[in-house]
Amino acid sequence: MSGFEIIKSGIFTLLQDQGRFGLTHLGVTNSGVMDEYAALMAQKMLHNDISSNILEIAFSNVELKATQNTIISVTGAKCEFFINTVPYSTWKTFSIKRGDIIKIGKITQGQRLYLCVKNGFDVEKEFGSNSTTVKENLGGINGHQLKSGDFLAFKRYDKPFNYKLKDQFIPRYDEDELVLRVVLGYQDDTFTKEEKDKFFNSSYTITADFNRMACRLSGEKITSSVDGIISEGISFGSIQIPKNGQPIILLKERQTIGGYPKIGSVLSIDCFKLAQRKVNTKVRFELIDIKLAQQKLKDFYSLFK
Amino acid sequence: MQINIASADSVIIYFSNDISKQTSLIVKSAYEILKAENNKSFIEIIPSYNSILITYDIFRFDYLNIKEQLEKLLHNIHIDKNETKDIINVDVYYGLEVGLDLENMSEKAQLSIDDIIKIHTSKIYDIYAIGFLPGFAYMASVDNKIAMPRLENPRKKIPKGSVAIADNQTAIYPKDSPGGWNIIGKTAFELFDKNLESLSPLTIKNQIKFNAISKDEFLSQGGQL
Numbered sequence: 286m287s288g289f290e291i292i293k294s295g296i297f298t299l300l301q302d303q304g305r306f307g308l309t310h311l312g313v314t315n316s317g318v319m320d321e322y323a324a325l326m327a328q329k330m331l332h333n334d335i336s337s338n339i340l341e342i343a344f345s346n347v348e349l350k351a352t353q354n355t356i357i358s359v360t361g362a363k364c365e366f367f368i369n370t371v372p373y374s375t376w377k378t379f380s381i382k383r384g385d386i387i388k389i390g391k392i393t394q395g396q397r398l399y400l401c402v403k404n405g406f407d408v409e410k411e412f413g414s415n416s417t418t419v420k421e422n423l424g425g426i427n428g429h430q431l432k433s434g435d436f437l438a439f440k441r442y443d444k445p446f447n448y449k450l451k452d453q454f455i456p457r458y459d460e461d462e463l464v465l466r467v468v469l470g471y472q473d474d475t476f477t478k479e480e481k482d483k484f485f486n487s488s489y490t491i492t493a494d495f496n497r498m499a500c501r502l503s504g505e506k507i508t509s510s511v512d513g514i515i516s517e518g519i520s521f522g523s524i525q526i527p528k529n530g531q532p533i534i535l536l537k538e539r540q541t542i543g544g545y546p547k548i549g550s551v552l553s554i555d556c557f558k559l560a561q562r563k564v565n566t567k568v569r570f571e572l573i574d575i576k577l578a579q580q581k582l583k584d585f586y587s588l589f590k
Numbered sequence: 591m592q593i594n595i596a597s598a599d600s601v602i603i604y605f606s607n608d609i610s611k612q613t614s615l616i617v618k619s620a621y622e623i624l625k626a627e628n629n630k631s632f633i634e635i636i637p638s639y640n641s642i643l644i645t646y647d648i649f650r651f652d653y654l655n656i657k658e659q660l661e662k663l664l665h666n667i668h669i670d671k672n673e674t675k676d677i678i679n680v681d682v683y684y685g686l687e688v689g690l691d692l693e694n695m696s697e698k699a700q701l702s703i704d705d706i707i708k709i710h711t712s713k714i715y716d717i718y719a720i721g722f723l724p725g726f727a728y729m730a731s732v733d734n735k736i737a738m739p740r741l742e743n744p745r746k747k748i749p750k751g752s753v754a755i756a757d758n759q760t761a762i763y764p765k766d767s768p769g770g771w772n773i774i775g776k777t778a779f780e781l782f783d784k785n786l787e788s789l790s791p792l793t794i795k796n797q798i799k800f801n802a803i804s805k806d807e808f809l810s811q812g813g814q815l
Contacts, residue, residue: 309636310621311782311790312724412789421724423784470595471602515609516719516728518636518643520597542638542721550597575653578598582648 287353288406288438294431295347295389300406300424302338305414309541315521316416316424317537319397319497319560321553322456323361325589327399330358330378330448335589337405338415340431342398347389351381353441356403358448362395362458362561377449395458395561403446407438418538458561462488465534465555466573466581471523471547475509483507484548484570489532491559491566498538500559502568506530509546516544522551534559552578554585591664593657600634600645601656603664609639609730614718615669617642618794623663637794638719639728675797677714680762680779682753682800683808684710687815688776695738695755695772707802709733710774715760715798725764725782725790729798732758744770751776751813753800760800764790775802778813 301324304317318324324339345364359366359375366373367388373379375398381387389398408415408426417425426435467485476484489504507530518541519525525533525545534551535543536559551559552573559568573581596602605620606613621637624644631650636643646656684707686692696703715729722728737758745768748754752763754771763769764781782790792798809815 306633308724308789309634310720310793311788312721312726313789315634411784468595468598470597515607515639515641516721517602517638517641518596518634520600520643520645522597540722541636542719549595550600552598575595575598579648579652582598586649 286436286438287355287441288436289349289351289387289402291348291431291433291435291437292350292386293346293348294433294435295342296344298343298347298431299341299417299419300338300408300415300426300431300437301341301417302415303336304537305412305416305418305424308412309518312541313412313421313423314418314538314541316414316418316497318399319537320361320399320557322557322585323397323561324399324401326376326450326454327358327360327401329589330360330450331356331401331403331446333401333403333405337401338408339399339401339405342389342400343396345389345391349387351383351385351387353383353439355381355439355442356446357381357387357400359398359400360450361398362392364392364398365390376455378446380445380447396563397560402439403442404440407440420538456558456561458558462567462569463555463558463562464569464571465551465559466578467524467549467551467570468573468575468578469549471549472509472511472514473548475511475546476507476526476548477510480507480509481548484532485572488567488569491562491564491568493564495564496538497536498540499536500534502532502534504531507532507548509548511546513544514546516542519543519547520550522553522556523547524549524551536560552581554582591661593660595653596643599648600643601653601660603642603644603660604640605642606640609718611716611731612669613640614716615671616667619667619669620664621794623667627663636721638721675795677797677799678791679799679801680753680777681803681807681811682711682775682777683805683813684775684802685805685808688749688752689774691738691741691772692774695736695774698738699736701735706736706774709736710755710760711800711802715800717792717794717796717798718759720790720792720794723764723767723782725792726761727781727792727798729760730758732760734758738772740770741772744768748773749776751778753777776808776813778808778811
């Protein structure tokens with residue numbers, strides 16, 4: 286069989302794609318890659334379909350052995366990256382020969398890196414997607430993160446191929462403060478002008494309570510005039526303000542409905558940047574109107590059409 | 591009906607400010623109308639108690655377009671109160687070893703455990719929303735006599751299949767989960783099953799009827815104590 290033998294899986298390496306859609310009415314979350322920019326760039330470099338699957342690697346110490354020739358691309362977090370012990374920088378494609386060992390060492394900047402192969406891995410989709418949602422036991426291989434000893438099949442690809450992204454398209458993940466643009470919505474009328482001013486003029490800190498489901502922040506307390514609401518659908522990027530006043534940004538594995546008041550939603554394309562930030566990074570919210578927000582999203586996805 | 595921005599590519603439609611059977615029927619009718627459109631630009635549709643969240647393709651609709659489109663589609667929602675729904679029967683073993691809060695509820699409600707069971711099984715429940723966990727259906731309305739507030743200290747693990755009550759709502763835990771609802775029994779009925787084409791046998795269109803069964807019947811259905 287041609288593919289990758291997973292020699293070392295790392296603690297949390299997930300098979301992902303753009304997500305699982307059309308089942309939220311049953312409580313099934315969307316899941317999908319946390320940083321679509323890095324993931325889609327990786328696909329684009331290989332001329333893959335944007336719905337192809339990809340590995341999302343959140344911890345170091347991953348080792349793969351190729352049993353056949355292919356091409357891979359690697360993007361996202363900066364890391365020590367080796368092919369047969371030779372170090373390379375990422376955000377480029379690599380020709381892989383049968384027997385090559387790919388190794389991901391320490392992650393030095395950012396939180397998640399992405400690795401895909403030409404034409405994707407041959408893994409059967411579950412309910413329309415390969416995205417792994419561990420808590421739902423869906424997608425990936427048997428519904429869980431990769432384990433050492435797993436095998437990821439791909440089709441042999443021999444043509445030479447070399448693509449390196451220009452530096453200007455490679456993001457940094459280490460600036461002092463990340464700006465998250467927000468469209469007001471949902472229950473924003475339950476927050477007074479003073480509360481909104483506080484929200485947009487304070488600096489918040491990413492807490493350790495940050496995973497694929499949500500990112501909890503700490504900072505200036507924000508108060509809604511209501512404690513709770515009737516449970517309703519939750520959008521990607523929406524900002525819940527629970528009773529303690531500390532914002533929670535809902536991400537790819539968010540629960541589908543919930544009962545905390547929400548002030549609005551962070552732009553999805555800014556959530557992708559958030560996905561690469563470490564605990565204790567400062568973030569600040571900036572208001573954006575719906576028209577401009579939609580234009581920004583269109584600009585983003587037009588890059589990959 | 592009011593339509594608000596939810597995010598750059600989603601809107602939320604509110605049909606009222608309360609939880610009621612009337613509102614729930616409106617939500618269900620509106621959900622059917624939206625689904626019947628079979629419009630690929632409606633990416634996700636999440637109905638809940640009094641609202642529907644729609645994620646849409648921004649390459650097809652901008653905010654004002656989608657709002658206009660939804661107002662047009664939903665300006666006249668017809669509710670058929672006599673519509674027959676698929677009633678799903680769920681067998682429950684209401685034994686003390688699985689109904690962890692039965693004794694406590696009996697004391698608080700000043701009812702015998704048999705009365706609690708009789709009251710819980712006497713109604714046909716509507717599904718108001720599905721969420722929290724895949725296949726977790728919020729059903730109502732539980733008779734006031736056995737309505738109970740959530741536990742002050744939620745349990746770290748409520749076993750899969752537990753049948754529970756919180757205020758006027760009742761539900762079945764589709765899998766092991768933390769939770770604060772009052773546990774009154776257990777079922778072997780599967781609410782989230784990867785082998786089903788639909789993943790879950792329940793949608794908000796169904797109604798649920800609980801039936802009390804004996805321990806032996808429960809065990810023979812594959813139930814676990």
